[in-house]
Amino acid sequence: MAKFKEKVVEIVRLIPYGKVASYGQVALFVGTPRAAIQVGSVLNKLEDSVQIPWWRVINNSGRISIKGSSYTPWDQKERLESEGIKVKENLDLDIEKYRWRPNGKVILSLKLSDGVIEKILGKYLT
DNA sequence: GCTATGACAAGGA
């Protein structure tokens, strides 16, 4: 089941310009709740050839927490700001203000289990 | 199969 990586790529690519999602949120949308740390791992090892908006993924505290990558937190800060997202000097941002909240149609297209869909509805769609 | 490893998360001090 090496599909995890592919799904992560797929989900991250769905995050719209100017929006962000937490690692845990991506993990949930992938269909594997609580595998947040794994999402980060995938992005970290990703080849430069795969083009995806990795900078739109931050931790659930609303902070940039990139580590062990060829990119620095400030690289990420620049990319986010170029999309109109305000990032404080301490790498903090208002995650709830910019969080990606896909509509039901998008969620259904992911073919997730009922349990996962429930968690998504409860956590990110009030 | 088992252990170690982390771009994490949530809760307690």
Place this chain on the structure above:
DNA sequence: CTCCTTGCCATAG
């Protein structure tokens, strides 16, 4: 708010 601890889980070896 800032540490620290514990839980979790897909990979690599």
